[in-house]
Amino acid sequence: MPAHRANFCKARTKMSVLTEAMMRLQGEIEGLRHARAVLQQDLSRQTEERRSRVSALRAAFVRDRAGSHRAWFGPTLSEGRTEERQQQQLAKETRAKVQREHKQQRLAEEAKAESQREQQAPAKAKSRPQGHNPPKPIAAPAARPAVAPLAPAHRPPRKSLKKH
Numbered sequence: 001m002p003a004h005r006a007n008f009c010k011a012r013t014k015m016s017v018l019t020e021a022m023m024r025l026q027g028e029i030e031g032l033r034h035a036r037a038v039l040q041q042d043l044s045r046q047t048e049e050r051r052s053r054v055s056a057l058r059a060a061f062v063r064d065r066a067g068s069h070r071a072w073f074g075p076t077l078s079e080g081r082t083e084e085r086q087q088q089q090l091a092k093e094t095r096a097k098v099q100r101e102h103k104q105q106r107l108a109e110e111a112k113a114e115s116q117r118e119q120q121a122p123a124k125a126k127s128r129p130q131g132h133n134p135p136k137p138i139a140a141p142a143a144r145p146a147v148a149p150l151a152p153a154h155r156p157p158r159k160s161l162k163k164h
Contacts, residue, residue, distance in 0.1 A: 075083065
């Protein structure tokens, strides 16, 4: 084997070893990059979860603190007003419900009375419908004539508030 060919084979062997090492390192770099991306996504997800848990915990603390304040000192002014409004709304709804029930009862009684009258009364001849009577016209009050403001020169002099 000629010398230059042997050197070429040695160089080729060294290059293939070097190439294989470079390929292996490139694979490791890609694997580490992928692992880093997954870790970042996991960290951001965990951060959001912790934020939501801390927010819920803070809200619970606020509710507990407000409850203890209410237990010690009674309702605040705004809570008292809100409670009054709720009671008024409830009373209003209750009155409306009672009125609807009374109206339904009255309508049912009127319908029952009407049916009894129809059964008891003999059939009458239909009476003539009464004609339409339009409302009588009402005289409108006379409008005041428009008054233009006086020009500045024609205005009466104003009394001075100065003391002499």
